[in-house]
Amino acid sequence: MKSIKTDILVIGAGSAGLSMAAGAVQMGARVVLLEGHRMGGDCLNYGCVPSKALLAAGKAAQAQARANAFGVGGAAPEVDYAAVMAHVQDVIATIAPVDSVERFEGLGVQVIREYGAFISPTEVQAGDTVITARRIVIATGSGPLVPPIPGLDSVPYLTNETLFDLRTRPAHLLIIGGGPIGMEMAQAHRRLGARVTVIEGARALGADDPETAAIVLDALRAEGVEIVEGALAAEIRGSAGAVEVAAKDGRVFKGSHLLIAAGRKSNVDRLALDKAGIETTPRGIRVDDSLKTTNSRVYAIGDVAGGLQFTHVASYHAGIVIRSALLGLPAKARTAHIPWATYTAPELAQVGLTEAQARKKHGARLEVVRHEYAHNDRAIAERATSGLIKVMVVRGRPVGASIAGAQAGELIGLWALALANNMKMSQIAAMVAPYPTLGEVNKRAAGTYFSPRLFESLWVKRAVRSVQRWLP
Known part of the structure; x- marks a missing residue:
């Protein structure tokens, strides 16, 4: 077993962890960064970047379809779905070097490609290495929440982590969840030629102002997206290519593919937080206004902290912790301006x-x-x-x-x-x-x-x- 001592240990190389590691090492701290999966985390590989690339493809298709409105000959776009997904992967590959091991090692960060788990309040084990750090920053992000709907475990389904692996366009995409992820993927796929039905248990885009949300929902419906509200999924049936979602009120929706976009859950399962005296809540790790956990030497930032789950919040959190952990200055996170x-x-x-x-x-x-x-x-x-x-x-x-x-x-x-x-x-x-x-x-x-x-x-x-x- 190898041992390392460092100033800052960052667990997770997503948006929050990379921002923290880059800022800390460039300010003179010794930094170790752990990542057991993909550098860049959810945002680069499964979230912000690929979804916006897919939306851009849908926008191009829609521009061609609407060209008549500008006096330009319009025509139904010919969509090569496999080529669209190749475009998505090319966008990811273009951005990936910014988040790569090579870049961060070049900055002076020691990168270890292993998952980390606490073995004491100040020690984390990653593979065959034990790291002791003056301050530890948990930045493990979040993953798709898969609700316990009866039958779901026996039917093929997609999440944002598997959607971009598709190479054949869904004939009819069913989406459970009418939040931002669900609505973005609904419009993108409709514009790319798929039939789309969004099944939402409450109100679509329910976290936003109802009046402004209605403008967006009306636009999507006008493009042919079927948005069904107040339809709580009660059972999933079927097989690959023929999926059914039965709602609690008796309505049944049939499609070829199913995307689960019902929210996010914080990634804490691998961390053995109890060994470090770190408490959690139903949303993630318990933190105070300075983003400290119940272990005063450990911070949690980004999605895993259980607050607003956005990439720009992750970067903001990193700045708060850099001020506190590196400079010893008081710093508190706010949300009113986010x-x-x-x-x-x-x-x-x-x-x-x-x-x-x-x-x-x-x-x-x-x-x-x-x-x-x-x-x-x-x-x-x-x-x-x-x-x-x-x-x-x-x-x-x-x-x-x-x-x-x-x-x-x-x-x-x-x-x-x-x-x-x-x-x-x-x-x-x-x-x-x-x-x-x-x-x-x-x-x-x-x-x-x-x-x-x-x-x-x-x-x-x-x-x-x-x-x-x-x-x-």
């Missing part, structure tokens, strides 16, 4: 409080300002007028923003900046956006907040008349 997006077309994005959450928290002090994409000249030019921005404002400061529409994931960044820095609506209104851009949607939303104060105020009108009488 945005998220669903990359359907139109996109759906959120930061801070939704309207319902803001009304519950702030009551009569809340003002909701709205601006529709239909009034944006760039959206009109690109025939992308289905969209809406809502900004929740309290005493002149935004507390949340919801956007449905083209490039919502890009537009939400401004409001994330505003919430992170406690900015005022007047500062947003002072911004000059280039014309014509979709970015003007943000500027117009801020203008909508001030319009009644300027154009409907008797005091303002009287002041202007008074000044006009005295001006030469």
